[in-house]
Amino acid sequence: MHALLITIGDEILLGNIVNSNAAFIGRELARHGIFIAENLTVGDKADAISHAIEQGMGRYEVVISTGGLGPTEDDITKNEIARYFGKSLTVHEPWLNRLRKRYEKANRTLGRRNRDQALIPEGAEVLENPNGTAPGLILEKGRRIFFALPGVPCEMKWLILNRVIPRLQDRASGSVIRHRMLLTTGIPESTVAKMLEPITRRNQEFSLAFLPSSIGVRLRLTVYHRPESEAVSILSDGEKCIRELVGHAMYGVDDETLSGIVGSALITQQKRIAVAESCTGGLIGHWLTETPGSSVYFDRAATTYSNQSKIDLLDVAPGTIEKYGAVSKETAQEMAAGIRKRSMADIGLSVTGIAGPTGGTPEKPIGLVYIGLSAADRETVDRFLFRGGRSEIKIRSAQAALDMVRKYLLLTSYDPNLP
Incomplete structure (x- = not known):
């Protein structure tokens, strides 16, 4: 079964918000054998909405629209739906009563604009929306079916999972x-x-x-x-x-993360990790603590950005920094060893580098990063040269550091050059 998705809203075309609705709908429908063959994004203009509806109903068995069902002047989707199906907008008394009760409970006055949310194309099936004031709608024309859903993500998701998919499953072929x-x-x-x-x-x-x-x-x-x-x-x-x-x-x-996999391996092997970060600015520690229960294996993270902080907090020898520089194999190794000794963790991990956009030299260019790992049976440093802007270099560095830990924990014979 093939479908057209119409996403309505000037805010999407202008880039003010990301169209996360389309990704969610495409993923969930695909689980049930319904393929979004085309995805149209149109603004809050009557002719654009009307053309999209006409195009979809002429080509696809299923058409789904999101957005434009709210109470403001630019919410005109219902008008164009009614025009296409040749219906007038009429008050849906059950929905109007629902709105009245909702506003009374909140000690608020139900204004004209909100009352208009009870206007629906004549003959349309109303879909309950427990998370908002705009109902979803279903209209059919021959073998084709049209769904109009609110654009608010939490409202749209509930309707997709609890109303749209169950209805379409009756039509699906089983594939x-x-x-x-x-x-x-x-x-x-x-x-x-x-x-x-x-x-x-x-x-x-x-x-x-x-x-x-x-x-x-x-x-x-x-x-x-x-x-x-x-x-x-x-x-x-x-x-x-x-x-x-x-x-x-x-x-x-699928949804697994490298930090989660590293955390699981640390738990399995009953080991703890401590991190010393410079150019990544705490990103590795942030990723490791994104997993609930990470206190079982995560001891601490030290963001040692200055040379003095590396000396004070990690016991990096001043002579090492003077001779080799803060961004060097030698400093990275002492950082990893220092955080491990200070914390008594099983693994010390360090990162030091030049994230840019300034600070690079011909000998040490922007993107040069050293990652160190210290353990009872291993002392190693890997050199990397990453491309990209400052944020990208930080992300690549943090990912490479966690991957070093993954390989150390999960591979019996660790080779940093392994793909």
Whole structure:
């Protein structure tokens, strides 16, 4: 089953808000075999909304709109829906009574604009919206069905999950669309693509998309229009093949995070970690503590930005900084060892580098980062040269640091050059 999604609002076209509704709707519908074939974003203009509705109802079995159902002058979606279906707007008394009770309970006066939210196209089915004052609507024309939903995310999500999907499941063929996201880090997109050539050349079972970002390359596997059990089997086989090809560069699946995986490994091995950060400014500590219960394995983080703080808090020798500089293999190693000794943690992790946009030299350019790890059985420092702006270099550095810990904890033979 194919659908058109119409997202309505000048604020989206102007970039004032991100269209997160489209991502949520596409993902949830796909779970039930409904594919968003086209996504239109239009402003709060009558002709644009009318044209989008006409286009969708002429081409797709399902059309879903979000936005434009509120009480303000620019909320004109209902008018254009009524015009397309040849209906007049009439008061829906049950919804009007609901609005009255809601406002009375809040000791507020129900004004004209809010009363107008009880106006619906004649004959439309009203969908309960427990989170707001604008109802969802359903109208049908032949074999085609139109859903109008509020644009407020919490209202839209409830209606999609509790009203739209159950209604569409009655029409679905039993086939599904299933995704699986495989997460890699430490290798560029071109390298991943080269590794996966054996799959991309012969695979006919699933589609494979490469989604690069500052923390790595996500690989999205998609199976279209198969029975549930068959789709899951194809994705599992595809994941197995990809794991074999990309090796240790793959660290997780779907919503997993590198910090969460590191945390789980620390818990399993009953180890604690402490972090000394310079150029990342506390980002690693932030990521590690995003996981509930991280106090079990996370001891402390010291953001030692100045040279003196490295000396005072981490026992870095002044002579080391004078001779090699704050951004050096030697300083990174002493930072990692220092935080481990000061905290009595099992693992000390350090990061020092030049995030830019100033401070670089020909010998030590912007993006140069040293990451150190100190443990009872390991003292190591890796050198990196990251590209990008200041924020991107910080993110890449934090990701590389956590990946160093992951490999140390999970690989029996740790080689920093492993993909």
